[in-house]
Amino acid sequence: MAEKESMYWLGDWRRIPICTFFKDARLVFKADSLGREILSIALPAAMALTADPIASLVDTAFIGQIGPVELAAVGVSIALFNQISRIAIFPLVSVTTSFVAEEDTLNEACPLVEKSKCLEEAPIMADEIKELMPRKDTGGNDQILDLVGIDFKVEHKRKHIPSASSALVIGGIIGLIQTMFLISAAKPLLNYMGVTSDSPMLSPAQNYLILRSLGAPAVLLSLAMQGIFRGFKDTKTPLYATLAGDVTNIALDPLFIFVFRLGVSGAAIAHVISQYLISVILLWSLVKKVDLIPPSIKHLQFDRFLKNGFLLLIRVIAVTFCVTLSASLAARQGPTSMAAFQVCLQIWLAVSLLADGLAVAGQAILAGAFANKDYEKAKATASRVIQLGLVLGLALAFILGTGLHFGVKLFTEDVNVLHLIRIGIPFVAATQPLNTLAFVFDGINFGASDFAYSAISLVVVAIVSIICLLILSSAGGFVGIWIALTIYMGLRAFVGFLRIGTGSGAWELLRS
Template sequence: MTQAGGPAPKSARQHDREIVALAVPAFGALVAEPLFVIADSAVVGHLGTPQLAGLGVAAAMLTTAVGVFVFLAYATTAAVARRVGAGDLRAAIRQGMDGVWLALLIGAAVIAAVMPLAPALVELFGASPTATPYAVTYLRISALGIPAMLVVLAATGVLRGLQNTRTPLYVAIGGFTLNTALNVALVYGAGLGIAGSAWGTVIAQCAMAAVYLTVVVRGARRHGASLRPDAAGIRACAQAGVPLLVRTLSLRAVLMIATAVAARLGDASIAAHQIVLTLWNLLAFALDAIAIAGQAIIARYLGADDPAGARAVCRRMVQWGVALGVVLGVLLVAARPLFIPLFTSDAAVRDALLPALLVVALSQPVAGVVFVLDGVLMGAGDGPYLAWAMLVVLAAFAPTALLVPALGGGLTALWWAMTLMMTVRLITLWLRSRSGRWIVTGAVRA
């Protein structure tokens, strides 16, 4: 029965169809992104160990630099989807263009900083003397593609806000294919070495940005939205992104502390930690796909003045998060005889790896709920709470992790500390979701 003055409530099956329609393509796009670095590594690895080491250092810096600004996608998704829910596509696309302009401004600033500081940054990351020149070369050339990478983030947010995750999937697949082909052609065919790999990545990223901009510009013209930069709109995008930037930096600090602690536990422990962290990140892609769907759907419901629908889809996504977490945990345990030999044959590394993997498997249902509620609150534009909550998590995790080696704990104890971190995140997010304070309706969050 339809509520007076409001939309008819959707069934669980309808919510499921909505979630799957957005989450499955989003997962494909997420998985395609790290394949860029894998393809570069596979091509450059045949040039020699110094070149591969240089690529590793430079790629880590580039991934961090771009990852810090992931709020360009998150904040834009929520803002655009709210306006879609309110039925104002013109304002939605106009909001998206503000995000794109902000991405270009940030990208220009990052280039201006990275180009002269490249040698110092490479030295700071501890590159060896033989790897340093290759790392500097790759970093300086690849930095030219940072504006394109950030435009891709912002434009991806626009399309997600428009409830379109298929186009980002197709663009990601096309970009990966082009990047691989260019790497082979420029590194070996043109004999450019590691510089060829960097140029291939820049060209592929620029091509992806061009496709995104074409799609967004066409939408803007169709709905009569202005393409010109708007100072007030860009400033509003930046202000909305600051809390999410704090959240992201806090989360990265957690991961850096965990890696630093693992390094103090010995070579076998840091090697095993790197494997566990790689698998943890892979599982996070699947869970993050549900979170991305949550951002887009929740923001649309709130923009449409439908708080009941927002609550209902939030509950359904939490159920999805728990179920997917259980499935991923079981798969991780069941498949361990298959993937562990791919990573290492060292008995000491395996001994450290197995119990830590079991801890990760047990924690996946918790992680599932954390990712979902994180996405829900992002979609609601509740960035300031997310920032403060993540600072609380960091404050709880840092001393706990640092006590692990002091108390004689090993890698398993460290990953129990990581599970504690996720549990604290769960508590902070669950309390917020239960309070209902995140439910602010309207085309713009007041």
């Protein structure tokens, strides 16, 4: 009796939602079907996500050889461009991934059923054809049977996914709007970032930002297409396209910057060319897989995109404002502080995006599991991805904390900038577990289509973080900014933990 009671208590304990974080923790590295599925999506996605920030780091390294003023100027422009782009990109990509995964999962069953029926009926149809054919040529009849079988087995049609078409239309329109906005408002935006009219950073920053903005349509389209491929659980195609574009960017940088003597403008031109190359490669691959021309405009899902995209837009504005404000506060402290902050921020973002690969895997698998009402797979996926995220964060913290001190001279030779970078390294390393968990929780909640909670919770986090940034930057300068960013990422991880750990919203299934 006592044994039964203890077993009942143990089973009841395991139903506590927070126990999801520890479920089957010993299997975290097991190469079972779920582990292989997560790895096949996460690894290429992480490589693709980090490829662009790494290319930006290469840009930073090349520009750093020109001088600290140019390095700081480009740092402000990249921060501004990336944050404005993120406002448009993040809602579009996140919503597209979930919607495409849901539609693809639900549509897969129908063709398979029809195909199986066709294959069952194929021998009957072949026999009927044989009865109508002369019996002199047996080989001919076998050939007809073979042709009938082949007709049913190899007929492949491009998928019709309304969300894919909608994402491309929305991405193209937003990209054009972003280009016009950045070109017309470049100077006021830079002034807001702390680059005033009398600053030596203004001219190079403005030139870089205007030229870089010409690639905004390509950036939006390419990332919309990446969202589509992620929904299909195909992260290899975006990886190949991104690598091709970034290798082109890295090859063109020294050519335009030093050989043609275009300076920071050359770096911007190289980046724009690479983005259009990525878009062309992705579009060429996508048209083979998806019928992008809908039967009518009614088949597009603008209302669904706008409703959920608006929630994520609120969320990303809150996130963007925090990061942009931190860059602005660093810029106000002068070129030296901004140059150091730019290097630390690019490393921080590039390395943290490795965790976004796990988030993409979690989102794609969970969206399909929820669409199929396969809640056991949803629980198992959430547990595995969270555990992998924590392990990854700890590993990144160790690697950066021990190895980054030796590589900072790649970015600049300025003694003052190097001094500040070394002060920022402990924060870049120590925040990695928080960053990875924050990104993973985001992906999991997006996979459950819990967009409303994600938006509201991040607005609250942003308000608290902005207050911390203003107070701590004033009191502690460069160090104060990084303390505030640490608080910000800690709060992001906490609100993601809170939703799943309490089993609320879409995660009430954890109580069953």
